[in-house]
Every structure is written in structure tokens, then in C-alpha cells.
Amino acid sequence: MRHSLTATWTPFLCAAIVFALTASASARIKLTTLPVRERVEIQLDNPSATLVEEERIVTLLAGSNQVDFSWANAAIDKATIQFRVVNMPLRPKTPEDAASILRPDGTVEMIQVISVAYPPNENSLVWEVFSEKPFAARVRISYVISNITRSFDYRAVADHDETALTLSNYIRLANVSSEDFGPSAVWAGFGDVFQREIGANEAKQMLAWKFPAVPIRKTYTFDWYRGQVVPSEPDQRYVAMRYVLVNDKARGMGLFPLQGGKVRIFQNDGRGGEAFTGEDWAKLTPIDDEMKLYLGLARDVVVRRKIARNDRHVIAGNLFDQDVVLEYRIENYKDSPAVLDLLEDMNRLRDDLCGAKDHDAQWQIVPEGTTVQADRIERKDSRTFEAHLPLDAAPKGETKVAPVIVAIHLQLKNEW
Amino acid sequence: MNARSYLCAAIVALAALAPGSFAGNLDLSTVPPREGVQLTIYNSEDITLVREVRSLSLKKGANHIQYSWANTLIDPSSVEIRPLEHADEIEVLDATFPGDRPQQLVWNIDSKTEGQVKFQVTYFTSGLSWAADYVLIANKDETELSLDGFVQITNNSGEDYGNAQVRLVVGVINLVEKIQDLARRGLITEQAAADALERRKSEEGLTALGYVAGFAVKDAEAANKPAEIIKEGLSEYFIYTIDGYQSIPNGWSKRLASFHARQVSFDVLYRLRPEQYGARPARFFMLKNDEEHKLGTTPLPDGVMQVFRDNGRDGLSFLGRQSVKYVPVKSDIELNVGADDEVVEELKQMSVERSSFSFDRHQLVDGWDETRLLRYEIRNYKGKPVRMEIRKIIPGDIELSAEDARLFDYQTVEFAREVKPHDKLAWEFKYTQHLGKNARQNTIRVR
Numbered sequence: 001m002r003h004s005l006t007a008t009w010t011p012f013l014c015a016a017i018v019f020a021l022t023a024s025a026s027a028r029i030k031l032t033t034l035p036v037r038e039r040v041e042i043q044l045d046n047p048s049a050t051l052v053e054e055e056r057i058v059t060l061l062a063g064s065n066q067v068d069f070s071w072a073n074a075a076i077d078k079a080t081i082q083f084r085v086v087n088m089p090l091r092p093k094t095p096e097d098a099a100s101i102l103r104p105d106g107t108v109e110m111i112q113v114i115s116v117a118y119p120p121n122e123n124s125l126v127w128e129v130f131s132e133k134p135f136a137a138r139v140r141i142s143y144v145i146s147n148i149t150r151s152f153d154y155r156a157v158a159d160h161d162e163t164a165l166t167l168s169n170y171i172r173l174a175n176v177s178s179e180d181f182g183p184s185a186v187w188a189g190f191g192d193v194f195q196r197e198i199g200a201n202e203a204k205q206m207l208a209w210k211f212p213a214v215p216i217r218k219t220y221t222f223d224w225y226r227g228q229v230v231p232s233e234p235d236q237r238y239v240a241m242r243y244v245l246v247n248d249k250a251r252g253m254g255l256f257p258l259q260g261g262k263v264r265i266f267q268n269d270g271r272g273g274e275a276f277t278g279e280d281w282a283k284l285t286p287i288d289d290e291m292k293l294y295l296g297l298a299r300d301v302v303v304r305r306k307i308a309r310n311d312r313h314v315i316a317g318n319l320f321d322q323d324v325v326l327e328y329r330i331e332n333y334k335d336s337p338a339v340l341d342l343l344e345d346m347n348r349l350r351d352d353l354c355g356a357k358d359h360d361a362q363w364q365i366v367p368e369g370t371t372v373q374a375d376r377i378e379r380k381d382s383r384t385f386e387a388h389l390p391l392d393a394a395p396k397g398e399t400k401v402a403p404v405i406v407a408i409h410l411q412l413k414n415e416w
Numbered sequence: 417m418n419a420r421s422y423l424c425a426a427i428v429a430l431a432a433l434a435p436g437s438f439a440g441n442l443d444l445s446t447v448p449p450r451e452g453v454q455l456t457i458y459n460s461e462d463i464t465l466v467r468e469v470r471s472l473s474l475k476k477g478a479n480h481i482q483y484s485w486a487n488t489l490i491d492p493s494s495v496e497i498r499p500l501e502h503a504d505e506i507e508v509l510d511a512t513f514p515g516d517r518p519q520q521l522v523w524n525i526d527s528k529t530e531g532q533v534k535f536q537v538t539y540f541t542s543g544l545s546w547a548a549d550y551v552l553i554a555n556k557d558e559t560e561l562s563l564d565g566f567v568q569i570t571n572n573s574g575e576d577y578g579n580a581q582v583r584l585v586v587g588v589i590n591l592v593e594k595i596q597d598l599a600r601r602g603l604i605t606e607q608a609a610a611d612a613l614e615r616r617k618s619e620e621g622l623t624a625l626g627y628v629a630g631f632a633v634k635d636a637e638a639a640n641k642p643a644e645i646i647k648e649g650l651s652e653y654f655i656y657t658i659d660g661y662q663s664i665p666n667g668w669s670k671r672l673a674s675f676h677a678r679q680v681s682f683d684v685l686y687r688l689r690p691e692q693y694g695a696r697p698a699r700f701f702m703l704k705n706d707e708e709h710k711l712g713t714t715p716l717p718d719g720v721m722q723v724f725r726d727n728g729r730d731g732l733s734f735l736g737r738q739s740v741k742y743v744p745v746k747s748d749i750e751l752n753v754g755a756d757d758e759v760v761e762e763l764k765q766m767s768v769e770r771s772s773f774s775f776d777r778h779q780l781v782d783g784w785d786e787t788r789l790l791r792y793e794i795r796n797y798k799g800k801p802v803r804m805e806i807r808k809i810i811p812g813d814i815e816l817s818a819e820d821a822r823l824f825d826y827q828t829v830e831f832a833r834e835v836k837p838h839d840k841l842a843w844e845f846k847y848t849q850h851l852g853k854n855a856r857q858n859t860i861r862v863r
Contacts, residue, residue: 041731051724051734079549080722080734104679113673114643116568120667142724142732193729257757257797286760287797288840317779359786360768382765382788414770416781 035059038138040181042198044150044173045189047259049077052181053142055086060111060131067139070124073178075146078118082142083127085111089135111137147177150188152261153205154282156293158243160270162218165243167211169258174203190256215251217244219292222303222328223343235304239340241295247285258285263293300333301340301391308407309369310353315414322354322412325369330404332391342387346410354415362413369409377408448472451534454581456655457546457569459717460588463595464544464573466490468537469500474527483537484520488574491598494540497523505529542595543573544664546584548674548719550740552751554701556728557800558684561701565674565716567645567656571664579661586717586742587653645674647714654715680710686804688761696755697804706746716743723753758797761804766791766844774853783853793842796835806831810847813855817863818845826859 035056043051058067069081090107097108110132117126131137151172158165171188175181181198191208198204219242221227227237243265248254263282266274278295285291309325332338350361360382367374377387387408394401448470456465472481483495492513499506505528512522527533546569554561567584571577644659656674664670682703687693701723706712721740727733735753743749766789774783796802810816811827824830835841850856 043727043731043733045727046734046736049734049736051732053731079720079737082551082724082732102678115662115673116671118568118669118671140731144734187727187729189733284757286757286795288795289760316773317775317781319773319775319781359770360765362768362770379766382768414773414784 037182040184040198041193042148042173042181042184042186043189044148044171044187047150049144050146050148050150051080051142052145052148053140054181055138055140058137058139060129060135060137062131062133064114065129065131067127067129068124069127069141070122071179072123074123075177076123077144077146078123078125080142080144081125082140083113083116083129084140084142085109086138086140088137089133091132111135145177145179147175149174149176152208152259154258154261154263156243156263156265157274158216158265158267158277159213160268162216162243162267164213164215165245167214167245167253168207169209169211170205171208172203172205173198175199176201209255211253214245214253218242218295218338219244219341220298220301220338221341221343222305223345224305225345225348226343228297233304235306237303237305239298239301239303241298243293243295245291245293246288247291248288254287257287258282258291260284265293265295298334300394301338302331302333303340303342304329307353309409318416320415322415323366324349324353324410324412325407326410327405327407330389330391330406331401332404333394333401335393335396337393338391340389340391342389342408344385344408345383346385346412347383349410350412350415354412357415362415364411364413366409366411369407371405371407450578452581453577453579454583455544455577456583456585457544458585458587459546459548461595462542462545464541466539466541466577469534470537471532471534473532474506474525474530476527476530479525479527481523481525482520483523484517485539485575486519488519489541489543489596489599490519491540491542491595492519492521493598494538494595495521496538497525497535500534500536502527502529502533506533540595541573541575542599543571544577545570545572548717549671550716550719550721552701552721552723553732554682554723554725554735556726558701558725559681561680561682561703563675563677563680563703563711565676565719566671567658567674568669568671569662569664570669571666574666576663576665578663578665580664582658582662582664584656584658585653586656586715643672645672649714654717656714675713677710682709684802686756686759686802688804688806691809692807693752694755697759697761699753699756699759701749701751701753703749703751704746705743705749712745715745716740716749718742721751723751756798759802759804760795760797761806762793762795764791764793765789772850772854781852783855784851785848785854786851787846787848789844789846791842791844792831793840794833794835795840797838799837801834801836803832803834806833810849810860811858813850813857814847814860815850815863816845816847816860818847819843821845821862823860823862829860829862 035058037054037056039055041053043053067083089110090103091110093102093106093108102108112130114128114130117128118124119126151174153170153172155168155170156165173186175198178200180200184196184198186194186196186198186204186206188208194206196204196206221240221242222237223240224237227240230236230238245251246253247258260281260283262279264279265277267277269275280294282291282293305326305328307324308327309323311323313321313323315321326344328342330340346361346363350363351357365374365377365385372387372389376389377385379385387406389404389406391404450468450470452469454467456467458464472479481497483497495511497508507526509524509526512524514520514522546567549566549568551564551566552561569582569584643662646657646659648655648657658672662670662672680703682701685700685702686697687700688697703709704711705716718739718741720737722737723735724732725735738751740749740751769787770784771787772783772785773781776782792806794802794804807824807828807830809828814827816829818829818831821829821831833841833843847860
């Protein structure tokens with residue numbers, strides 16, 4: 001029966017060296033002196049698997065050594081455990097070295113793992129390590145461990161005029177592995193390596209990167225099909241507000257893809273303080289992509305939409321084209337100008353007007369009857385267009401806000 | 417021997433007993449220990465051929481040898497004994513399986529010689545298994561890697577095997593019955609099934625695999641050197657013989673190095689196959705099991721590969737793990753290491769146009785063509801070029817025009833593109849789908 005140290009060291013990861021040149025695997029005696037961890041690094045670059053690398057000084061005798069590694073209450077993936085000697089002693093190759101690891105430079109490693117034995121029903125293993133000479137080996141033990149997770153949070157502080165913001169990217173490490181790692185280096189896969197004390201069952205939040213003064217656009221989007229319905233106003237949809245920043249170098253970012261996470265958004269209130277203006281989930285944002293942060297609903301930009309024209313023109317048989325004019329009535333009650341984005345989903349518009357179909361809409365914008373400049377209408381893909389309309393600030397004083405009315409003439413083609 | 421189980425051979429002192437009268441009358445005179453044991457473990461089935469050597473003291477005339485295997489998973493129909501010495505003077509007359517004593521048999525041996533004789537006992541057992549596994553560590557630049565192969569032997573047979581010579585068989589064999597079932601069921605009730613297994617083994621040469629050569633009797637401790645694994649081909653099989661002797665107690669596993677390959681060159685390839693690998697491009701490490709890539713000495717058995725990369729900061733990054741199917745010599749090894757945030761792909765359908773309408777007798781549209789314009793964009797934020805292979809399934813009657821497009825199958829078109837470091841590449845292609853009555857077939861034609 002093997003001795004167990006788990007009662008003394010719970011929770012624990014321990015490596016014990018056993019000088020058991022003749023001991024059989026089933027009757028092992030553990031040395032009570034445990035080499036302490038010299039260094040720990042926690043690699044969080046893989047979102048689905050956390051790799052821990054720890055280094056211990058293991059004093060090896062010449063010949064065969066048994067090194068125990070056992071753990072309690074920690075979900076270590078046994079298959080991933082690696083044993084590597086960092087300060088490997090080397091010597092020139094000899095003709096007897098057939099089974100040895102020959103390094104690219106022609107030298108031979110003087111320490112080799114002969115075998116790994118896994119005892120039944122235990123979270124432990126025994127490395128049988130052969131050393132050609134007595135040696136204090138700095139051993140790096142690497143393993144994938146569950147229950148250490150990473151997540152990302154952001155704090156975005158917009159300037160008072162909402163033209164730029166400071167984005168702070170935090171990494172949060174949650175260690176519920178029951179293992180106390182002590183002083184550890186933590187790496188998120190980008191940015192700096194952090195030196196922190198990582199205790200058992202604690203979370204640690206660290207500032208991974210800070211992007212100051214990132215230029216942003218504040219967008220106002222009217223999307224008839226995805227926008228929030230305004231109660232009792234069938235021709236209205238609320239206008240959604242977003243900050244849009246681009247993860248590129250031109251804007252002082254673009255260093256690495258921004259991982260998804262919660263963004264808490266603040267705005268400089270102009271009096272030295274910050275006002276919390278909402279939060280949103282940011283998606284994974286590759287370099288050069290836009291990060292869109294939803295801010296809520298704009299109550300001072302009101303848009304109504306109606307279908308001013310809906311004429312069908314038979315081509316042959318049941319085949320027809322359909323002329324549609326969308327008319328938007330826009331009022332900006334803000335005291336600052338804005339750009340309104342009008343979004344339309346042409347498949348859903350077609351389904352509304354022609355009945356549901358199982359084919360994509362074929363459509364075009366007809367200049368005649370369209371009051372928006374052609375270069376302000378962007379065809380995003382085969383079913384979406386977006387018109388960008390500059391809005392003036394509301395007039396000062398008691399002058400009423402004059403609504404802006406725009407029309408877009410569309411032709412739905414080849415429907416039946 | 418441990419307390420849970422035992423295999424023992426006992427010489428029965430009462431030589432005059434008739435075979436049918438053993439039960440309840442036997443006394444053990446000696447329990448000769450194993451002097452050597454060889455395990456031939458298969459990975460495709462739960463079967464291990466065990467050959468053990470024991471010395472028995474015989475007297476002239478009839479000898480009754482009792483052999484029992486309580487709490488183990490031995491197939492009783494497979495237990496055989498044969499003398500390794502004085503073969504022409506010793507005859508194994510029969511084996512009796514007492515009905516009231518499961519997991520036991522008695523051999524009736526007629527001997528013309530007297531004294532200690534070495535015998536070989538062979539049998540099949542279940543519960544011993546082996547599996548290959550691999551550790552791959554790519555360098556920081558992902559141009560070369562080290563690949564270490566291991567074999568892990570697990571003993572859940574109920575029996576301790578000490579100082580055993582171990583042979584591992586790579587290859588698929590056929591069994592008509594599971595050894596575990598045979599071990600549980602015993603011999604008496606399923607004699608016919610066991611006979612069938614014996615016949616099958618004979619037909620398939622299974623037994624012959626285990627009897628390739630004799631083996632040395634081991635009486636020393638395991639050598640303090642890494643065990644070399646000698647790989648030999650045999651017919652459709654590959655046998656790994658582990659140099660030296662291994663002790664594997666019941667319940668334990670033991671992992672040994674099989675090979676070490678260093679400076680193995682490999683390529684990185686990205687594949688976009690949404691139906692196979694998901695919506696994002698999957699990154700692959702592509703290597704070959706051949707001499708040019710410093711591998712290729714043997715096939716690589718099925719196993720799990722743990723994939724790491726030097727993270728450039730004196731440590732490792734864990735990229736993932738993948739089950740690798742049997743890799744013949746000269747065959748490719750493809751490792752999917754997952755999506756890469758630094759390589760971005762986007763596909764957009766930019767337009768749809770319909771044409772070539774036909775009408776039925778009621779003047780209803782019953783045939784038409786749809787022409788779609790698709791746009792791919794790949795962005796590469798890595799410091800080296802990336803090669804991307806894209807497969808797109810387009811079912812139906814399709815006419816497609818695209819530069820460098822080629823057909824993978826009747827409904828799948830393939831593109832291969834290389835994107836320079838820190839660059840982006842976009843291209844468009846059109847295809848026309850014939851629908852309704854216009855559809856004549858279900859295939860893609862590339863124009």
C-alpha cells in the first residue's frame with residue numbers, strides 16, 4: 001500500500017522524488033521532502049483549455065529515479081502532463097546511444113524519462129527518470145487543468161463630445177480548481193505577462209491593455225425589421241444608438257483580435273466625472289473589424305416609415321415587377337447634428353408586399369423618385385441596403401423641428 | 417501474486433486419481449512461480465496472448481497438474497500447456513475442467529522422465545490493453561516540430577504481470593466472440609462457441625502471431641535504460657516488441673516512449689469547410705509519415721495527439737488534441753488545431769438576378785435561372801503567408817464561372833488561395849442555378 005500525503009497537503013499538487021533503484025512500482029516509498037515550485041506560469045491563450053507550467057528543482061541521482069507527481073481535488077488532464085528538463089545536461093553522442101534523444105546539434109540529453117506509471121484509482125503518476133549523473137534538474141511540468149477559466153471585460157470611457165473613447169481591456173482569471181498556485185505568471189495570449197499571486201478559489205482581474213483616445217463614431221440606426229416597436233405607433237421603430245470603433249492601427253488599435261466580453265460604457269460628464277451610460281456584449285473583433293457597442297434607444301431622433309407606393313407590373317403570365325416607394329419622416333430633436341442610418345431587409349420587404357417566398361429578392365434602386373443621393377446608399381449584400389442621412393441639429397430657441405422627408409424608390413424584380 | 421487474484425499451477429500429488437474424481441480430493445504440493453512471461457497485446461480487440469514459463473516437478477507416469485485463475489479474465493478455452501524440454505518424453509493427455517470449480521482445470525500429463533521440466537502455458541485474457549499517444553511540439557514559427565510517440569499499457573486483467581516481455585500488435589484482427597464473455601461464461605456451457613473460436617484462430621493465423629519465437633526467461637530487474645521499442649512488420653500487422661522487461665500490476669498503466677522525431681518539417685494550411693469543420697477556417701498542421709519528414713520508420717497506430725507550440729517565451733501553448741487514425745508509412749498526417757483569430761474569412765452574397773423564365777399552360781412560372789454573385793475575402797494578420805482551401809457546396813443544376821475553381825465532387829467547388837503576410841485578398845465568382853423546369857440535372861459545371 002502506498003503512503004499518501006494528501007491529508008497533509010490538501011489541496012495540493014506535489015512532486016516527490018523517490019530514490020528507488022530497486023523498488024517495484026507497487027511498493028513505493030515516497031520521500032517526504034517535496035521540491036517546492038520555483039516558477040508557475042498559467043497560459044490562458046487557449047479559450048477552451050488552460051495550460052499550467054510549473055518548475056521545480058528535482059535532485060536526481062545517477063541511475064534510475066522515480067519521481068512522483070500527485071494531485072488532489074484538481075482536475076488535471078493526465079494525458080497532457082509533460083515532463084521536461086529545462087537545464088538539460090548534454091554530452092557528445094557515442095555509438096551506444098541508439099535509443100537516446102539526439103539533439104539537432106549532435107549532443108545527447110543525459111536525462112531521459114524511461115516510463116510513466118499510473119497507479120490505479122489515484123490522481124498521480126510516477127516518472128521513472130534515468131540520469132547519467134547526479135544532477136539538480138530544473139524540471140518543467142506542464143498540464144492542462146480544468147476549472148481555471150478566463151473571461152474578458154472592457155471599460156469604455158467616451159469623451160464628453162463622444163468622438164473618442166478610452167478602451168481598457170481586462171482579463172479575469174477565475175481559479176476554482178482548488179489549487180493554490182502562489183506567485184504565478186499569467187499570460188492571456190496577447191499583451192503583457194502578469195506576475196500575480198493566484199490563490200485557490202479566487203478570481204483575479206488584470207488590465208491587459210489600454211487603448212487611449214480611440215476615435216469612434218456614434219451611429220443612429222433605424223432598422224424597420226429588427227428595430228424595437230414603438231407602442232401604439234405602427235409606423236415607427238425606435239432608433240438604436242451605438243458606438244462604433246475600428247480595431248485597426250490607424251485608430252491606435254489593431255494589435256490583436258479583441259476577445260468577446262462585456263463592455264461597461266461611461267461618458268465623461270464634462271465636470272471631471274463619468275456617467276455610466278450602459279453596457280453591451282462585445283463580439284470577438286478581428287483586426288480591422290468594427291466593434292459595435294449598443295448604447296440603447298435614441299428618444300430624440302424620431303423616424304416614421306410608410307410605403308408610399310406599391311405598384312405591380314405584369315411581365316408575362318404570373319411574373320411581375322413591383323415598384324415600391326419607401327418614405328421616411330425624420331425629426332432630430334437633438335441639439336447636435338447626427339447621421340442616421342436607414343436599414344432595409346429586402347427579403348422581408350418583398351415577403352410583406354408580395355407574399356412569403358423561398359427565393360431571395362431581386363431588387364434595384366430606381367433613381368427616379370429617390371430623394372437620397374446615390375452615393376449615400378450602400379448595398380451591403382444581396383438583401384440589405386443602408387442609407388446614410390446627415391441630420392441637422394434641432395434649431396435653437398422656439399423654432400419647431402422641421403421633419404426631413406426622404407423617399408427611396410425600389411423595384412422588386414421578377415417575382416411571382 | 418496479489419491478494420485479489422491468482423494464477424497458480426499446482427502439482428497434484430495423488431497421481432492415481434481418476435480424472436473425474438479430482439474435486440474435493442486435491443492437495444497442493446507446490447506452487448511453482450512464473451519464471452518468465454510474455455504478453456502480446458492487441459489494440460484492435462480486447463485480447464492478449466499470455467505465454468508464461470513455469471517449471472514443474474514431474475514423476476514418471478501419470479501427473480495431474482491443476483491450474484486455476486480466480487478473479488481474472490482468462491478465456492478457459494484458450495489455456496494450453498506444452499513442455500519446453502523433453503518434448504518427446506512428455507505427453508499432455510487431456511485437460512479437465514471441473515464442473516464445480518470454475519476458473520480451474522487439471523491437465524493429465526504422462527511423463528517418461530522424472531524431475532523438473534520447464535513448461536509453457538499460454539492463454540488469452542482480456543483486460544490488458546495498449547494505446548498509442550503522441551506529443552507534438554511545434555516551434556514558435558510553426559516550421560518544424562518535434563514528435564514523440566508513446567505506448568501506454570493498461571492492466572485491468574485482474575492479474576499482476578511482473579518482469580514481462582511485452583509485444584504490442586498493431587492491426588485489426590477478427591474475433592467471433594469477446595474474450596471477456598468467454599472468461600465470464602466459463603467453458604462448460606459454451607463449449608461449442610469456444611471450439612468455434614479455436615477454429616477461427618487457426619484459420620486466421622491469430623495463434624501463430626503469438627508464437628512467432630521463443631522468449632528468454634528473465635530473472636533480473638528491469639534495466640535502468642529507456643526501453644527501446646523494436647518495430648517489425650508481419651503480414652498485415654505490425655508488432656512492437658518492447659526491449660527489456662516491464663512490470664505492470666493489476667490496475668496500473670505504464671507509458672513508454674516509442675519514438676522521438678526531431679526537426680520534422682511541416683506545412684500550415686487553412687481549410688474552410690463549414691459542413692465539416694464549422695463556420696470559421698480551421699488551421700491544419702500537415703506532415704507526412706515518411707523519411708523526408710524524419711518519420712516513416714513504421715506506421716503510426718491510432719492514438720491521441722496532444723499538440724503544443726513553443727510560445728516564444730520559454731514555455732508552451734496548448735493548441736489542442738486530436739485523435740489520429742492509423743497512419744501508414746508515406747501517408748499524410750493532418751492535424752486540426754482549430755480556428756485562428758489572425759486569419760479572417762468572410763463570404764457575402766452580393767446580388768441575385770433571375771432570368772430565362774418558362775411558363776406552364778396556365779402561364780405560371782415553372783422554370784427560371786438565378787445568377788448569384790458571391791464575394792470571398794480573406795484577411796491575413798500573420799507575419800507569414802497563409803494558404804487557404806475553400807470548399808463550397810452548391811446543390812442543384814449549377815453553371816459556375818470562377819478563376820481557378822475546380823470541382824471536388826458533383827456539388828462542391830474548391831478554391832485555393834494564398835494570402836501574403838499582413839494582406840487581404842478578395843475575389844468574386846458567379847454561378848447560375850437552373851431551377852424548376854430549367855433544372856436538368858444535379859451537378860456543377862465549371863465554365
